Amino acid sequence: MLRERYLNLIILAILVIIPLWAWVSDEPFTITLVTRAVILALAGVGLNLALGQGGLVSFGHAAYFGIGGYAMGILASHAQNYDPIIEVPFLIEGTNSMPIIWLVAVIAGALSALVIGALSLRTTGVYFIMVTLAFGQMLYYFAISWPAYGGEDGLSIYVRNQFPGVNTLDPMQFFVVCFVILCVVLFLVDRINKSPFGLALDGAHQQEERVQTVGINVYRLRLVAFVISGAITALAGALFADLNRFVSPVMFSWHFSGEIIVFIILGGVARLFGPVVGACLFILLEHILGDLSDYWHIYLGAILLFVVLFAKGGILGFLSKKEVPHAG
Numbered sequence: 001m002l003r004e005r006y007l008n009l010i011i012l013a014i015l016v017i018i019p020l021w022a023w024v025s026d027e028p029f030t031i032t033l034v035t036r037a038v039i040l041a042l043a044g045v046g047l048n049l050a051l052g053q054g055g056l057v058s059f060g061h062a063a064y065f066g067i068g069g070y071a072m073g074i075l076a077s078h079a080q081n082y083d084p085i086i087e088v089p090f091l092i093e094g095t096n097s098m099p100i101i102w103l104v105a106v107i108a109g110a111l112s113a114l115v116i117g118a119l120s121l122r123t124t125g126v127y128f129i130m131v132t133l134a135f136g137q138m139l140y141y142f143a144i145s146w147p148a149y150g151g152e153d154g155l156s157i158y159v160r161n162q163f164p165g166v167n168t169l170d171p172m173q174f175f176v177v178c179f180v181i182l183c184v185v186l187f188l189v190d191r192i193n194k195s196p197f198g199l200a201l202d203g204a205h206q207q208e209e210r211v212q213t214v215g216i217n218v219y220r221l222r223l224v225a226f227v228i229s230g231a232i233t234a235l236a237g238a239l240f241a242d243l244n245r246f247v248s249p250v251m252f253s254w255h256f257s258g259e260i261i262v263f264i265i266l267g268g269v270a271r272l273f274g275p276v277v278g279a280c281l282f283i284l285l286e287h288i289l290g291d292l293s294d295y296w297h298i299y300l301g302a303i304l305l306f307v308v309l310f311a312k313g314g315i316l317g318f319l320s321k322k323e324v325p326h327a328g
Contacts, residue, residue, distance in 0.1 A: 003320045003321070004271070004316060004320040007273070007316060007319055007320055008272065008273045011273055011276055011277060011280075012183070015034060015037075015038065015179065015276075015280075016179070018030065018034050019031045019034050019035075019172060019175050022034075023172045028171040028172075031171040031172055031175050032171050032175075032243070033283060033287060034175060034283075035171065035174060035175040035178050035179075035243055036240075036243060036283055037279050037280045037282075037283040037284075038175070038178045038179055038182050038279075039178055039182075039236050039239045039240045039243060040236070040240070040259075040260075040263065040279040040282070040283070041182060041263070041275050041276040041278075041279035041280065042178075042181065042182050042185060042232065042233075042235065042236040042239065043061075043065055043232075043233050043236035043237070043240075043260055043263075043275075043279075044260050044263040044264050044267075044274075044275025044276070044278060044279055045182070045185055045186060045189055045232060045272075045275050045276070046061070046064070046185075046228075046229045046230070046231070046232030046233035046235075046236060047061045047229060047233060047260050047261070047264060047275070048189075048264050048269070048270070048271075048274060048275050049189055049192065049193075049225055049228060049229045049232070050222075050225050050226050050229035051261070051264060051269065052264065052269045052270030052271070052274070053193060053198060053201045053202050053205065053225065053270060054201050054202075054204070054205055054221075054222050054225045054226070055204075055205035056121075056128065056222060056225070056226060056229075057128070057129050057261075058120075058128075058129075058132040058226075058229075058257070059129045059130075059132050059133040059136070059254065059257050059258070059261070060116070060131075060132035060133045060134070060135050060136030060137070060254070060257055061132070061136070061229070061230075061233055061257050061260055062136050062140075062251065062252050062253055062254065062255075062256040062257040062260070063112065063116065063132075063135055063136040063139045063230075063252055063257075064109040064112060064113055064229075064230040064231075064233040064234045064237065065233050065234065065236060065237035065240070065251055065252075065256065065260075066139060066140070066143065066237060066249070066251035066252035067105070067108050067109050067112050067139070067234050067237065068105035068106075068108070068109055068233065068234030068235055068236065068237025068238040068239075068240075068241070069237040069238060069240060069241035069247040069251045070143065070149065070237075070241075070247055070251075071101065071104045071105040071108050071234070071237075071238055072101050072105060072157075072161070072237075072238040072241040072242055072247065073149060073155045073157060073241055073247035074094070074149060075094045075095050075096075075100070075101050075104060076094065076095075076096055076101070076157045076161055076242075077094065077149070077155055077157060078093065078094025079093070079094035079095050079096045080094070080096070080157065080158060080159065081094075096159070096161045096162050097161065097162060097163075098161045098162060098163040098168070098177075098242070099163070099164075101161060101238055101242075102235055102238055102239075105234045105235055105237065105238035106231045106232075106234055106235050107231075108234060109230045109231045109232075109233060109234020109235070109237075110227050110228075110230055110231040110234070112230060112234075113226050113227045113229065113230025113231065114223070114227050114230075116132065116135045116226075116230075117222075117223050117226035117227060117230070118223060119131065120132050120135070120226075121219055121222050121223055121226065122219075133254055133257070136252060136253075136254055136257055137252075137254060139252045140249050140252035140253055140254075141249075143248075143249035143252055144249045149247075150247075150248065151249075152248075152249060153248070154246055154247055154248025154249070154250075155246070155247050155248070156245065156246050157241070157242075157245040157246065157247075158245065159245070160174070160242055160245055161242055163177055168242075174242075174243070178239055178243075181235070181239070182276075185232055185235075186272060186273070186276075189232075189272065190272055192228070193272070197221070197224070200216055200221055201221055201222070201225050204216070204218045204221055204222065233260075237251060259282065260275075262278065262282065262300070262304060263275045263278030263279045263282060264278055264314075265278070265304065265307060265308065265314065266278035266281055266282070266303070266304060266307055266314060266315060267279075267281075267314045267315055267316055268313050268314025268315060268316040268317045269314060271313070271314060271316045271317065273316060274314050274315075274316055277314070277315050277316055278314070278315075281303075281315070282300070285299060285300050285303075
């Protein structure tokens with residue numbers, strides 16, 4: 001366990017050192033690349049709470065990522081056009097304030113996860129997977145048929161949103177904002193995992209009947225975890241849309257839901273930094289191998305196959321020589 005903590009600190013140090021080197025070397029693209037990895041890692045941390053601790057294999061988590069992205073896109077587009085979102089029965093205007101956008105994204109992600117989770121969690125196994133996938137695809141096609149916000153072409157935001165005291169257009173400063181958010185969320189998720197709630201959630205994953213016999217409502221327990229997971233993933237979606245200054249229905253696609261699961265499996269299911277390692281490896285392979293071939297996912301698949309067969313604790317489990325008991 002101590003070895004894994006050291007590995008986690010090394011990972012954080014690498015995520016700081018590379019952008020600093022790129023900043024000194026005047027390589028803004030590298031900073032943006034690391035920022036993208038940090039944001040995708042945040043999305044993975046959100047899903048890992050439900051998947052790793054709760055055993056909830058959600059194949060529609062891109063729904064919350066997309067909801068967060070569109071929360072940012074809608075608010076920012078109305079702010080840049082000076083056009084209110086609604087006027088009746090009360091006035092709601094757009095905004096380019098990041099803290100407000102994040103709050104809206106988190107609330108929207110939590111509420112949508114509450115509705116979807118309340119229905120999906122009445123099923124188990126492959127049925128749960130398919131129901132979450134169905135909800136994700138419903139939102140995907142809804143976004144495509146929503147011409148007010150770009151429809152299939154997506155929605156562009158010309159200026160990155162604002163954060164007090166920060167020049168968000170500067171790649172290094174925007175990276176710092178995203179990195180701090182990732183660190184805060186990692187700390188909170190770690191506290192949740194070690195709390196009575198987290199231990200009960202883990203217990204329900206391993207031995208549901210025993211948890212029920214002590215009077216704990218497993219359905220409610222999993223629903224709370226699902227809502228928190230959706231809120232975190234929505235926050236990542238808002239940051240991702242701000243990074244690209246663009247939002248599109250692709251953010252809802254089942255392909256992206258699969259990629260988030262891949263992040264978690266590569267790094268290590270139920271490991272706090274598992275999604276961070278997985279997201280960084282994904283971005284590294286995309287950057288290095290993507291220039292060589294359009295079929296670089298083949299190499300990613302080979303690595304994933306190796307991890308599943310020979311390193312069931314993920315890359316972190318392999319390096320720390322310890323497998324999380326409930327990771328499988």
